[in-house]
Amino acid sequence: xxxxxxxxxxxxxxxxxxxxxxxxxxxxxxxxxxxxxxxxxxxxxxxxxxxxxxxxxxxxxxxxxxxxxxxxxxxxxxxxx
Numbered sequence: 001x002x003x004x005x006x007x008x009x010x011x012x013x014x015x016x017x018x019x020x021x022x023x024x025x026x027x028x029x030x031x032x033x034x035x036x037x038x039x040x041x042x043x044x045x046x047x048x049x050x051x052x053x054x055x056x057x058x059x060x061x062x063x064x065x066x067x068x069x070x071x072x073x074x075x076x077x078x079x080x081x
Contacts, residue, residue, distance in 0.1 A: 004063075013053065 014030055021028060032050035036043045055061030 033044045033046050052061055
């Protein structure tokens with residue numbers, strides 16, 4: 001698929017559900033679905049990121065340059081592209 005000049009043939013998220021991290025256990029929540037570990041049935045509920053990702057894959061959600069800048073700033077500490 002080519003969108004906004006980018007040839008994207010595949011994309012993988014880190015984890016679809018909250019997972020156990022070796023250094024921090026269940027303290028941090030990385031997945032797109034929250035897992036309630038205090039519920040014996042381990043109930044799962046979608047986070048906002050799951051809704052966004054679904055829309056992105058369906059082509060109904062665009063990523064603006066501002067979104068990219070914010071993500072880069074969040075993960076790298078800088079706001080430049």
